[in-house]
Amino acid sequence: MRPADLADVMRIERQSFTMPWQETTFRALMRRPSAALLTAVSSVRDPGGEYDGGEVVGFAVLWFAADEAELGDLAVDPDRRGRGIGTRLLEGSIELARNRGAHTLYLEVRESNAVARALYLKRGFQVVGRRPGYYSEPREDACVMRLDLQNDAR
Numbered sequence: 667m668r669p670a671d672l673a674d675v676m677r678i679e680r681q682s683f684t685m686p687w688q689e690t691t692f693r694a695l696m697r698r699p700s701a702a703l704l705t706a707v708s709s710v711r712d713p714g715g716e717y718d719g720g721e722v723v724g725f726a727v728l729w730f731a732a733d734e735a736e737l738g739d740l741a742v743d744p745d746r747r748g749r750g751i752g753t754r755l756l757e758g759s760i761e762l763a764r765n766r767g768a769h770t771l772y773l774e775v776r777e778s779n780a781v782a783r784a785l786y787l788k789r790g791f792q793v794v795g796r797r798p799g800y801y802s803e804p805r806e807d808a809c810v811m812r813l814d815l816q817n818d819a820r
């Protein structure tokens with residue numbers, strides 16, 4: 667993710683969550699060496715790897731502490747869901763966490779978020795806990811999920 671992506675990122679963030687992160691949060695994380703921010707982009711025009719004008723259609727945010735990684739945010743443009751973009755962002759996040767030396771990848775998800783929970787379960791995450799009243803608007807428990815990266819066959 668680059669600062670130039672933030673307009674698209676903030677639009678998707680606001681369309682995806684009732685309590686969206688502020689732009690300053692993304693900017694602060696971009697400066698943090700212990701964080702990683704991935705984007706899925708609609709088109710890549712420069713074969714050198716940089717993209718020119720491609721639209722951001724989804725993103726993922728991770729951070730790292732010791733041998734643990736946390737998937738802190740994952741969202742796809744509402745108009746582009748159901749096409750595998752979320753799955754690819756999750757796969758990219760897992761690969762990145764493993765490459766950074768993490769042994770486990772954690773995340774929190776709303777109890778009612780059946781689509782996201784199914785996506786994580788399908789990829790091998792296990793429910794390891796619950797944080798009562800973790801979310802507001804509406805108030806709801808978080809389901810804590812974990813992927814063991816050392817015993818992940820995929």
Ligand SMILES: CC(C)(COP(=O)(O)OP(=O)(O)OC[C@H]1O[C@@H](n2cnc3c(N)ncnc32)[C@H](O)[C@@H]1OP(=O)(O)O)[C@@H](O)C(=O)NCCC(=O)NCCS
Nearest residue numbers: 682740741742747748749750751752753774775781782785
């Ligand atoms: C969760 C999210 C990132 C998934 O992104 P996506 O690009 O739609 O994901 P995919 O296309 O890879 O689909 C993942 C699975 O969800 C299913 N799915 C997608 N949209 C769905 C819908 N509206 N209803 C039911 N299932 C749906 C797909 O069928 C797919 O399952 P399958 O692989 O068994 O077919 C996206 O729904 C999103 O941004 N949601 C709002 C933000 C959010 O909840 N983020 C997670 C916070 S923990």
